[in-house]
Amino acid sequence: MTLTLYQDPAALPAAEWDRLVPVSRPFLRRTYLDLLASGFPGAFRYALARRQGEVIAAFVFQRVQLKGEDLRPYSGPEGGKAYTWPLAKTLVDFVRDRLHLLRWPIMTSGSPLAADEPGFAFAPGLSASDRSSLLAAAVREAADSFRGIRGYLISGHGPALNGFHRVPAEPDMTMPLLPEWSSFDHYLESLQSKYRVRARRIMRATEPLLRVELDAAGIRRELDAFNGLYRNVVQQAGFNLETLHEQYFPRMKESFGDAFRFVAWYQAADSASVNHNSSNGMEPAQLPVGFRPIGFRPIGFRPVGFRPVGFHTALSRDGVLHAHFIGLDYEANATYKLYPAMLYDYLQLGLDMRCRMLHLGRTAPEIKSTLGAVATPNEYQFRHEHKLVQSLIGPALLEAKIPEWTRRQPFRSQEHMDRSADPPS
DSSP: OEEEEESOGGGSOHHHHHHHSOTTOGGGSHHHHHHHHHHSTTOEEEEEEEETTEEEEEEEEEEEEEEHHHHGGGSOOSSOOOOSSTTHHHHHHHHHTTGGGOEEEEEEESOGGGTTOOSEEEOTTOOHHHHHHHHHHHHHHHHHHHOOOOEEEEESSOOOOTTOEEEEEEEEEEEEOOTTOOSHHHHHHTBOHHHHHHHHHHHHHTTTSEEEEBOHHHHHHTHHHHHHHHHHHHHHHSOOSOOOOTTHHHHHHHHHGGGEEEEEEEEETTOOOOOTTSOTTSOGGGOOOSSOOTTSOOBOSOOTTEEEEEEEEEEEETTEEEEEEEEEOHHHHHHHTHHHHHHHHHHHHHHHTTOSEEEEESSOHHHHHTTTOEEEEEEEEEEESSHHHHHHHHHHHHTOOOOOOOOOOOBSSHHHHHHHTSOOO
16 A cells, blocks of 8 residues: 655545545535635645555645643633542643643644544545554654644544544534425424424524625625624634634635525614615515525625624535534624524525535534434544653543533424434435
């Protein structure tokens, strides 16, 4: 088996990469890799493994800076926590007091900007030992190419790597879209009464807002505002290895066309209720209230007298709708229940596009379970180059806990619950 390393996605042998990486994994396809590389020059490495000339594995790695401040929410509460390892509290307290000094150049598999994509693909039938050997070799080659890498973060349920600590991660939330849900109303009918009432209450709360889908020109016209709303969410997240470059959203629209949806939510600048019978500078047909059917033509200009208070994005590939990045004005979110409305909008968008699966990602699992989404366990593998740090960090990582949450059961019938719980294909 041989391994070839590349520093530019344009240099990848297109036919071989595309043959190995399925369409169902859009964040590992060359279109997305090109887009990421354009915003982070030199930050990526790519590798292809071959056996007897045939490509059997593909890898993507990104160099990022791990900052200690980002780890503070995960260092545990000061005092009062019962640690199972006797020295864990001493170690964690020592580290917590010095987190602001921490700067580690680390290498991740895939990209933190596509957290649900582990960053590697293997040919069917490849043995577990071969997968582990290939991933370990690719990690070494990429790290040597970057130079100065101090730690490694391998995401997803990948091959086990010797010397790496396993760390739990937030679960991946997915939701099968059942064939009998030919409309959003049919989905609502499958819910228990309290969840149906909740959904309708959330939809009513957003009625004062204007909701439109934007094309690339419309995104660019409001780009500063949209990037600000995105940064609001990043700051609330607490831990973030990487942030989007400023041109990410319009470039996504230009690269993926109708497969990428950018839905913006506007509030009347004078806080008055929206007059949906007035064009406000746009055609009435472009002023949908609440949850509109998909298919109206995206607009490229700003509605007069409105300011953006949120947006959500999605990428559709191979029958799966992937919820992507969002942006929020948190005051508007509190007033209009904007985030839960976005989740229902993802569901309606998936139904309108006849998708078979809704992929909602790793954050906020409990609220996503109120829609009917189910959790798939997740984990990371981590290793540090310094032997002392590696030996000390292991017991501390054993203390890492995913926040507890309650899975909701929104459906009326057990059949719906069972079918919604089927693992994604």
